[in-house]
Amino acid sequence: MSQPALKEALKLTADVLVIGGGPAGTWAALTAAAKGVKVILADKGYCGSSGATAPSGTGVWYVKPEEELREAAKASRYAMGGKLAEHRWMDRVLDRTYENMNRLGVSGYPFPVDEEGNPYRRGLQGPEYMRLMRKLVKKAGVKILDHSPVLELLADEHGVAGAAGVQTQNGEAWSVHAGAVVIATGGCAFLSKALGCNVLTGDGYLFAAEAGASLSGMEFSNAYAICPTFSSVTKTAYYSYASFYYEDGSVVEGAGSKKGRSVIARNLLAGRQVFAKLDGADEALQPLLRVAQTNFFLPFDRRGINPFKDLFPVTLRLEGTVRGTGGIRITDEQCGTGVPGLYAAGDAATRELICGGFTGGGSHNAAWAMSSGSFAGEGAAAYAAGLGRHSQHRAPVGLSSSPLVHQEVKAGEAARTAEYVEAVQAEVKPYDINLFRTEQGLASSLERLDGLWKEQRSREIQRTPEGVKAREAEAMTATARWMYSSALARTETRGMHKREDFKGSDDSQHHRLISGGLDQVWVKTEEVAKESVLL
Amino acid sequence: MIELVSQDRCIGCRLCVKVCPTNVFAMEGKLAVIARQEDCQTCFMCEAYCPVDALYVAPQADKSANPDEQELIESGRLGSWRKEIGWNPGAEDTMAERDTTPFFEVFTEAYRGKQQEIGK
Structure with missing residues (x-):
């Protein structure tokens, strides 16, 4: 407490x-x-x-x-x-x-x-x-x-x-x-x-x-958006008009904004840069696209790129549970x-x-x-x-799992927070851990994440803006652990959750996965409300 | 990321300090400065709110681009996002009123249908 x-x-x-x-x-x-x-x-x-x-x-x-x-x-x-x-x-x-x-x-x-x-x-x-x-x-x-x-x-x-x-x-x-x-x-x-x-x-x-x-x-947490490598503008919808190419101009077979996102990921994993061009949108459509999602074009305009004509490098940026x-x-x-x-x-x-x-x-x-x-x-x-x-006479206490303090904490805590953030990112960003999931990949990642949680759990966090960043690092660590514990438990492919070692969906796993816990993470199943099957 | 607070244009209204979701700006004397560039998430919101088009967010999210202020003014990029949204003084309409998403949905449906027919 x-x-x-x-x-x-x-x-x-x-x-x-x-x-x-x-x-x-x-x-x-x-x-x-x-x-x-x-x-x-x-x-x-x-x-x-x-x-x-x-x-x-x-x-x-x-x-x-x-x-x-x-x-x-x-x-x-x-x-x-x-x-x-x-x-x-x-x-x-x-x-x-x-x-x-x-x-x-x-x-x-x-x-x-x-x-x-x-x-x-x-x-x-x-x-x-x-x-x-x-x-x-x-x-x-x-x-x-x-x-x-x-x-x-x-x-x-x-x-x-x-x-x-x-x-x-x-x-x-x-x-x-x-x-x-x-x-x-x-x-x-x-x-x-x-x-x-x-x-x-x-x-x-x-x-x-x-x-x-x-x-x-929490297993449904591996959303990645297609976006220009240099940019923050993660608007994937327009890539349905895109074709994808290698640097030499040859087509990346099977790449696409919907099911073909994995193809892009596999190329990026293999160290092959993928480029895009919205050449599926003809001249009648282009001005409409421009007005509907103006901010899609902002990074291109500012770099002098015409996305309908010019090739530009793309990446997949993690959107986690936001999408x-x-x-x-x-x-x-x-x-x-x-x-x-x-x-x-x-x-x-x-x-x-x-x-x-x-x-x-x-x-x-x-x-x-x-x-x-x-x-x-x-x-x-x-x-x-x-x-x-009753509400007037309460004396509630704080629930933080790490001790929050007013006094100065040891020097170097900010640098440690940055290290924790990087360490968590190194577990959740890689396509070969989070997008293409396997028992081995998830389990070894979880082990490292559990270690990261343990380290952060006992450190004192100051009630300062720096302390806010430390709590964010803890929240991301905890989130990653619920994600991967749930992903391990779902031994099938369903929705956006893709298991390389269980490629089909399994009717016996048509249930929700509930998770929780801080020092000890747990996962259990819960039935989906019956009326949903009426659809 | 955020690259420029034009010291010529800044009027010290503090609006960027107030609206930046990741608290990138601070006041130094009477003017705003970039105090924590590394926290910038390249969301362009500060530009939308700046009443004098003094700010420039480069499209590069991960590394600094060091643009030249004079070039930005000449190319019309300084203030271009606010204008795009229609929040500049004298704007005829806002981006919301111009929004073609709904029309475009209908158009796209028709368009895609047409493409499929051609495909047959």
Whole structure:
């Protein structure tokens, strides 16, 4: 257990604390505030620019409530996800997404209109969307703490009761005592510099596990995006128009943006650089592509490359669970985690409920974020309101698995943190460990990761911005261990999880894998809700 | 990654310090400076928010590119992302209003259908 906070500059109380200010966090804050409770939102960076959505553009799983359209939408990716999605959850998310998108239109999001003046609500541009969400959250009376990463959750014998962290811009500690907490910290992309993803280091998974929650689907965590070697812009969709070549101009047979991603990975592994060119898009299509996802072209424009005509080198950048579907296990319809007072939403929560074991692409992810955020916000508000006067007399303690201290820690700790980060990256980035999985590769990697956890577990972490990085390193280490323990347990290929030694899918493994634990990681199976087989 | 805060253009409004999700900037006297370049994630958000187009994020994510300010101004790259989003003063519309994704989806469906027919 960590020391009680000594010199906190900022001590606040609220009914609901939301951790994370991306789409899921802002929707959670909005819906909680609408229930009339006091809400604080803490973002590691800046609510409005933080996370994977803000710098990007995304489609949204917005489907009119007509039975035929809805059934087609649900069926479209069900098989690809290894039949692990659930009918009822897809219905709920489709309903809530439809409602929320219409609400965004009313709230001032400038949706494009067709010739008859009807708005098209199937996409969102990140900068505009998240700037509007910040505005709406503030208007709803939510207090926003920017640049205020969490270091640990607080809890007492009744459940989770707040969080404590540090303000990175003035170095001062903060804490919020709250009746309920929503974790909306995003997934984990292991500081790979995938677009907007370096704030997404699996912190929420670690916090949840420290509070006793479990994770689900962590084997579905090996998403890699095609992107120019030099660039951070990980937008894979347009590569469906690309052909792939070797340096001498000959075609890379079988390479592609969907199933052919493995071919690209195998070439890169063998040390053969792969190049791309979007030569499948003709001149009529090119201007439309340019306007739909403008930021795809930004790196090319700035380097004077015409991606429709010029070859450019590509790589596969790790997106981990940001595009993968694993995350905190959800145990009820309010996105509760099974731990009293603790809720999870967005990429921090498992997206298996609507996607199964394969990413639904941006549009499912955006729909999940705004829907699960809303469910969690309402659930947390109701829970906090139900605590009544009891909530006034709590004395929660910190849950960090490493001791958090105020005094100076030994010199050289920052350098050690950087070493831990590199060591974890060396386990999760390589295609021959994480993309092409084998028992041997996973088991030996896990052994090294367990060692890394043990080393970090007992070191003192200071409540400073440097300490935040140390906690991120711990979170990434823990995340990698849940990933590979789950990947070892699933001795088949399903969804995005590919076992080289078990290439087919196995009907007897049509179940979820739940994982958890810190010093001792465990994995067990859980049945998928029965109604899903009706599809 | 972030390569430039134009000292000629910066008005010291602190907005970049405020909006950068990875806390790359700091104030030095009255102007913003790049304090932690290694933390930059090349997300371009600072450029979108800078009201005077003083910032330049090079597309290279992993290594420093050292661009020349004069060249960036002449090529129109300084401020080009804000303009693209439509957040510059005098912009006729924003990227959100111009968004062709929905139209493009329909177009692509038709387009792909056509290609398949040709393929037959």
